[in-house]
Amino acid sequence: MNSISSIMGEQKLLPIIQVNNADDGVDIAKAMYEANLRTVEVVLRSEKSAEAITAIKAALPEMIVSAGTIIDEASLKIAKDAGADFIVTPAVTERLLTALTACGLPVLPGVSTVADIVLAREHGFREMKLFPASLSGGAAFLKAVGGLFKDTRFCPTGGVSESNYQDYLSMSNIFAVGGTWVAKPEWVEAKNWQAITDACLDVK
Structure with missing residues (x-):
């Protein structure tokens, strides 16, 4: 199974798309594509999120579209049925990790504690999402666990x-960062797609 870092290649930002309709999802993805981003995350937080994944895949076949906010087997099925290329979760449990390891797609499991990291490692994962990063110790936490888990990297x-x-x-133990700041809600509401492209281009 491909690692998330190998899927993303040189891309250091995993931009997060939150939408209430598929059309906005496609326009946001196109704006990010214009900034040479080829991997995005669509979070499953509305009824239209899965439709957005399918629509982005149809409009931009070269774009790698992950599904975020996968919290159980039901949302995992929705993501797979929508055509997601890989899976991102906000947290881990024994049951969820078992389903993830059997899903047939690359996975970026979400962790927030040392115990979570150990649990994810027991299921074979060496790349994880720290979430919510700012409330889970941020850079100081990641520096501290770097010495404990030398073969584990984070987003x-x-x-x-x-x-x-x-x-x-x-x-050194960070392969990318995830964020919503490159697609602010007010830009989406105003359909200011150029602002999204410009924000993505500013990330070096």
């Missing part, structure tokens, strides 16, 4: 912003 999400993402990316 912090939640509280990551244009003002602090470089602090995370400077660390």
